[in-house]
Structure formats: structure tokens, C-alpha cells
Amino acid sequence: MSASGPVFLCAWFGFLLGAQAPAGEGAPAPAGQVILDEASPWRMFAAWSSPVVRSGAEFKEDRGSGGYFGARTAPPPADWAQPDFFDGPWSRWSWARSRPREHDYGFAPAWGAPGPTLSLLCLRGKFAVEDPAGVRKLTLALAYRGGAVVYVNGQELARANLPKEGKIEPGTLAEDYPPEVFIHDGPAERGSHCIVAEFGHPAKFKAQLEKRIRRIESVAIDAKLLRKGTNVLAVEIHRAPYFGNGLAMESMNHESVWSTCGLVSLELRAEGAVAPNTSRPAGLQVWATNEMRRPSPLDYGTPLEKAEPVSIIGCQNGTFNGKVLISSDKAFSGVKAQAGELKHHDGKGAIPAAAVRLFYTVRDDKLALRYPVPKEGFWDSLADEPPAKAELVAGSGAAQAILLRVQVPADAAPGDYSGKLTVSADGLAATDVPVQLRVIGWKLPDPRDFATHMGVIQSPDSVAMQYKVPAWSEEHWKFMEETFKLLGELGNKYVVVPIIARTNFGNEQSMIRWVKEGEVYKYDFTIFDRYLDLAQKHQKVDVVCLYAWEKYAGQFALGGRGEDLPGGGGLKVTRYDPGTGKTEDLEGPKFSAPEEFKAFWAPVYKEIEARMAKRGLTDATMLGMNSELARVRKEAIVALQPLLPKAKWVANPHADCRGGSMYGLIPIGYNTQYYMNMCPPPDSGKRYYGWQSKTGYYGRSRGPTAPLSLWRASVEAALVHDTAGLGRIGADFWPLLGRDSLRPGIKHSMTIGARYPESCWDQLNLDRGTEALFAPGPSGAVRTERSEQIRQGIQECEARIFIEKALLAKKLDPEQAKKCQEVLDQRTWHIRGLGACGGAGGAALGGPMINVWYEGAGSAGMAEKLFSAAAEVAAKSR
Secondary structure (H helix, E strand, O other): OOOOOOOOOOOOOHHHOOOOOOOOOOOOOOOOOEEEEOOEEEEEEEEEEEEEEEEEEEEHHHHHHHOOOOEEOOOOOOOOOOOOOOOOEEEEOOOOOOOOOOHHHHHHOOOOOOOOOOEEEEEEEEEOOOOOHHOEEEEEEEEEEEEEEEOOEEEEEEEEEOOOOOOOOOOOOOOOOOHHOOEOOOOOOOOEOOOOOOOOOOOHHHHHHOOEEEOOOOOOOOHOOOOEEEEEEEEEEEEEOOOOOOOOOOOOOOOOEEEEEEEEEEEEEEEOOOOOOOOOOOOOOOEEOOOOOOOOOOOOOOOOOOOOOOOEEEOOOOOOEEEEEEEEOOEEEOEEEEEEEEEEOOOOOOOOOOHHEEEEEOOHHHOOOOOOOOOOOOEEEEOOOOOOEOOOOOEEEEEEEEEEEOOOOOOOOOOOEEEEEEOOOOOEEEEEEEEEEEEEEEOOOOOOOOOOOOEEOOHHHHHHHHHHOOOOHHHHHHHHHHHHHHHHHHOOOOEEEEOOOOOOOOOOOOOEEEEHHHHHOOEEEEEHHHHHHHHHHHHHOOOOEEEOOHHHEEEEEEOOOOOOOOOOOOOEEEEEOOOOOEEEEEEEEOOOOOHHHHHHHHHHHHHHHHHHHHHHOOOOOOEEEOOHHEOOOOOHHHHHHHHHOEEEEEOOOOOOOOOOOOOOOEEEEEEOOOOOOOOOHHHHOOOOOHHHOOOOOOOOOOOOOOOHHHHHHHHHHHOOOOOEEEEEEEOOOOOOOOOOHOOOOOOOOOOOOOOHHHHOHHHHOOHOOOOOOEEEEEOEEEEEEEHHHHOOOOOOOHHHHHHHHHHOOOOOHHHHHHHHHHHHHHHHHHHHHHHHOOOOOOHHHHHHHHHHHHHHOOOOHHHHHHHHHHHHHHOOOO
8 A cells, every 4th residue: 555645544534423522620511522622733823023012002012121022923824714725834733631720821931831922823723524414513612812713614703802893914912901910919029019920829819810811602603614524723812912010120030921822722512423633543644744843652643634745945965854753542563664766856867865864763761861751751862773663652652753864965956856755564554655855056065164163072981881891992982983973964163182080071081191100100192192083083173172170179169269179189180000901090289389280281281282283273272171260260270371372261151251361361262151142133233143253152052852943943043142053062971870879969960970079060060951962872872853953953054154154245236135134034033932042031932832833933944045045145156
């Protein structure tokens, strides 16, 4: 059997007409069965714009403190409510049936609701009618925040809390809420009378908060609006004006802001020949899904939707992904997949099957590290072969995702290509899923030449422990090389070389070993040299951080008071006995003994300087590192600076310290700041070009379980914030120590990061960001869903940078320059909407909903516009 869309091994009507929705709580359910509710599979589109506040009879935009809530995205197509509208690119969305009541009050981020920038929510739900004449009763009940208008097959059914007459435009506002749903008359907390998500307010002011919820009570639907087959219920929810109290004071804290637009509950009930769409069907299904959507056993396909091909947008010399999901209500096995060549529609050649690789997403809950694992599991690791069995996850289903990765040749002819992915499993006959690839005629640079900076850190000790091999053995080097291969794909430009032992990154030994010959020490650079050989083999290295200082050697306490840590002393290195192969810690002189310190370290640094010069890395060589600038004692900088006078310093603070220096002695050469605020709105007249920065790299990445959309946008978010890319990210700091190894101050890390208490950096340990971008595979590190999204985000950054360079050089005529800038600005608005710039920004602006929205908010179309604009710029430059 061969098919091109979802395959269901069940009789759809027979199954669904026999299904019953779960009974609701409280009062007895109305007559008829539930056909659609908020937990049904919906297609969702959202529009985001700056909040508006009533000012007398008029409204004014209020972007809050520092313009934090400034947002602007495009409205939906005008015909979106029509039954035949193709909503395949829209996001899949549903709202959990079982949830705390506080969720429905719209707080953000405490309850995961969208923030005040959600201006329009469009939902399309589908249900099947066997015979419209046989439908005896069909009713809809709706609860929401803001105002709502409902359509059945494109015909308006009802509207409420919106203008009673006239056309409803995308920007139409719902009627005002009374002030008491925003503020209370009790004691002020946090300096205001706003009702917030904390301090017990949801319970204390429940009566006021309930007024946020509005309703369309049981409205009857005339059977004449129905048609045989698939029918569409479209729900359009508009925001109400904000009361304003609180917006001006909110920026990084969002306990009081809430969304005046949102769905609370929905029930479409029917008697007669109407099939409910409230639960997954029985049997196996296979369908194309958005590659930014994390695979989940909760997902399932529906025959009520038009079959979609795997659709990929790419450019020359790049690598781009599509995704297919197999799912079932039962466990299944025997998954097989095969991809063929992709042929150009105009006969201009083909992309060979060898350029199309398949990966299988597998569950690996350990990679969630200290973050809560979703109940359906954490599906992130990418394997070359599928698991023997797709296990049933209680309360959801069984699923197997297949990632299709196309490496587009540098000389591929622009245009449309097509092919197929053939999928089968036990109980599923061979099924063909069409694959469509559009290649834009812009050539992406090789990863070594990427302008985007990536500062991902490899962990030698983690690899040795993961694969249980002796440190620095041939097996160890073989496993480590797999990580460096993946770093090369990202165009990584950073390498950390610990020349001291017991560091914050968990290095037990120093990479330069001290060998005693008589009464003097000689220096073994074998590991040092081979490690740099490996890095340079796979990377174009811009920064080599000689890890040369650690907290245990002394620091400034907060407040500027000088203090040596208890037990602190000299820097530790590794002493090595070539005869026995034994190693041990050797403690050098303290910084407070400058002459002894110089005598101990000067010969080593002289040799380092010579070796780095031979490698062409003199300018790349830097010293480091530190948890905060103010915590490194001045005497340490005074002692280190003369040893490598040309070297700059690697800083890893909370805030931006670009342009600074270590006590005026060593300039900051590489800065990974932990915090990054929102990028300026494009209409502010201020734009940043992060690639111009030589020192700024955004160090705070996401927890592993963050939505893939955030991983995709994070690199570009750094650029538009005026940082050159991402840094201080762990490549392979895997969870090896277990939860029994928790140490005070380590913040629940299970990795070797900060495994030595004397080198713990507290809030700046790697566990506060990304510890393992890759997963451990059978032969070394393997890709993850996250690393693939970052790689694709980098490729989009390269196109953006190419265009921005042309704009700044004024190489384009005014019309073309305007068009290109509009393409870039649209992306910046989307990044602001996603909240990818700020630590709490995503939750404040949109929370989980906006992450889902980004998957289908025209992201593929924006990528096509971006690459097309780059192609036009390239043509203009020839």
C-alpha cells in the first residue's frame, strides 16, 4: 500500500461515533456528546502587538518600561475562517482540560499564559458530519478573555464583547474591563495595588479575577451551516485594552501583567451523525510535522486535515531539515525509512540520495538534567537507527520521529525539488510521504567561515567518564573527536585549554603536565598540543582560553573586601611520572608570593607563547577565567599579566563588561554575559549589528527542555541585541554524577561542572545555562533536536549578516535597501515576540503559547524571504 498523507488503520466514523468525551466536573453535562473542546487538536495563529491603554475616548500604545512590551507581527490572511483555507503551516495547539483555575486568569509567566502583547488569537477546529440532515442538535458554549467572534464554515455564528455591527478587523478591540480586574484596594505589594500571581492574590481576589472571564452561553448552530464531510469551527478572540496600572513598572518581573486575550474553555456538543474530535484515533499514523516542533507521544494526526508533504526551504551549501512523525495509541516496532534523490522540477539535475540523511529522535530523560522532565518524556537525542520498539507512554501514546536532513550542494540549481520518504513499521505498510525542497540561489559560507560566533565548550573529563576509558588514551581521543566534528558543523570558534587542575569545568588535571627531573621540573605539552591539533582540525579557532585562574586561588568577596578562601592557595597543576604513569596534584606558589610565582610559571608561559605563535594563534590566545570581574584579586592579575603580555582576558560575568579591563592591566577580549535584555524595536530607529562586536557573546542559553523555537531563534536574538553569538555553552557535559552527588551551591547539576566545591561559581556555573548541547551516542557525541535548531538558526544568521553588510556599505539602491530592511525588521519583530532575547522575556511576552505560535507563524516563509533577499543582494554585488 502506498499513500501520501496520514494513514489510519481504523474506520474513522465507526471509531469516533462510538467515542465519548470525558464527563465534566460540577453540574451535569448538557445533552449530546462533546464534538470539540479546548483540548481538541486545533490549528492556531496569533498576532502580537504592543498593549494599548484607554486615554479618555481614545487609545494609546503603552510599551511599558523601556519599551519592553513593544511588539508587532502580521495579521492572519483575510480568508482564514473559510472551510477550505489551507491551515497546514499553522501551529498545532491545544489547551489542557485539567488545569488550575489560575491559568484561566491570564497571568504571565507564573501560569504559562500569554502576556499583554497577544492581540489576536485565531483557532480552527475540525469535525466530521456524516449527514447534515441527521444532526438533531448542535450547540456551542465558549469562555474567553477579551472579545470573541465565532464562524462555522466561514459564516459568522456569534460575537460578544465586540462591536455589535460592522466588520471585525484584526485590530478591533474588545470592550473594556472594569479597573477592579486589574487592581485591588488592599495593602500595596511590590509598590503597587496590582493583582498579581503571588502573595495569595488568586485566592484572595478570586471574585474580581472571575470577572476577567467572559462567555458566549450555549448558542445553537443551524444544521444548514453544515456540510457533509469536514466542517470548520473558527474562533477569533480579540484583546481588550489594558488598564495600564503596572505596565509602566513591569520589565523583568511579570507577576502582575496578564493577557486580556485568551481561550478559557470551549464545548461544541451535538446529537446525531457528528463525529467527535476529542481524542486520538486508534492505529498507526504517519504524517509530516513541523521540524521546530519537539516530537511527543501526545501528538497524533487527523484525517480531517489535508495531507501535507515534508516541506523544506534552503539555500546552496547549507543543510536543512524536515520531519515526519509516526504515532499510535499502542506500542509499535519495526520502523524503517528510506529517502531517495530529490529531482529538480525543471530537469536541472538532482540532489543525490547520499545527501539526504535520516535520524531518529529517541527519548533520553537524563539530558533534561536538573530541569523537570515532561510527563511524556524528553525526546531530544538523534540516532542513526530507530529504537527496536516505540514504547507506549502512559496517558499519551507511542511515537517515533524521523528527521530528514538534506545537505544542499554548493552548485545545486536554484528552484523546486521533489522526492519521497518511504516509511513502514510492523502493522504499517510502506507509505510514501512526499518531500519538497525549495533551493534559493544564495551560497552559504562554509562553517569555518561563518561570521556568527559560537563558543561551545568541550569537556574531556566528561567524555572519559561517559565511555569509561582512561583519560588521554587513544580511545579517549577517538570519542572526543566526535564532539569536535559536531562543533565544526556549527562553525565553533572557541576552545578552552585548562593549564590548571580542579577547575569549574570539572577538569581533574591540567593539560600541561609537570615532570620532575632531579630538582627541577620539565613540562610535558603532549596533551596540550594534541588537544589543540584536534580543535584546529575541525574548527577555525578565534579564541583559545588558557584556563589560568580559579576561585580557589583567592578572590575578592562581594563588597570589595579582600579575602582568601579557606584552604585556598596556589594554583594546582598535574604532576606526572612517565615511569609509572601516575599523576597527582601539585600546588604552585600563591599570587601573594610574586617572585616565587614568576619563577614557577614563567618558563611554562614562555613555551606556551612559542607554541601558539607556531600555530598562528598568538592573537587568539587569552587568559581566564572568572566568575565575576570583581572577584579576581588584583594581585592575581598583576602576577599573570607579565607572563603573557599580549594576551587579553576571558570574562564570564552576569552583565556586559565589554570595553573593560582587569584593573587596567589586561583588557577584556572575550565576554560572555549572563543577562541579555530585549533588542530595540525596529521602529525605534536603533539597530544593533552583533557581528561587528569583537567581545560580546551571549552566555545564557536555554534549559534543555525549552521549546525548539527558542533554540532556533537564540543565535539571531543575540545578534540583534548587539552580541556576536552564543558563548559559555557546554557541548558534552553529560549527567554523570547522579542526584546523590548534589553539593551545596551546585544548583542541582548532575554533571562534573563545579564538581570541586572550591571552584564553584554559584549562579554562573554551567548548570544555569546549557551543559550538554549534544547527546552521548554509542561511539561519541551525537546531534540533538536542539543542536540542529541552533545550526539552522546560525545559517539564517549568516544570510542576515550578508544583507546587513551590504546595507551598511550602501551597496543597494534605495528600493532594494528598503525591501531588505523590511525583511530583517520582520524577523526582529518576531524575535521580540518570541522573547528570545531576555531571560524572562519569553514568559512575559508569550509564554508557552508563543513558542508554539513561532513554529507556524510563517517561519518557513520568513526563511524563504531572507535567503531570497540574500540572493538578490549577491546578484547586485556581482
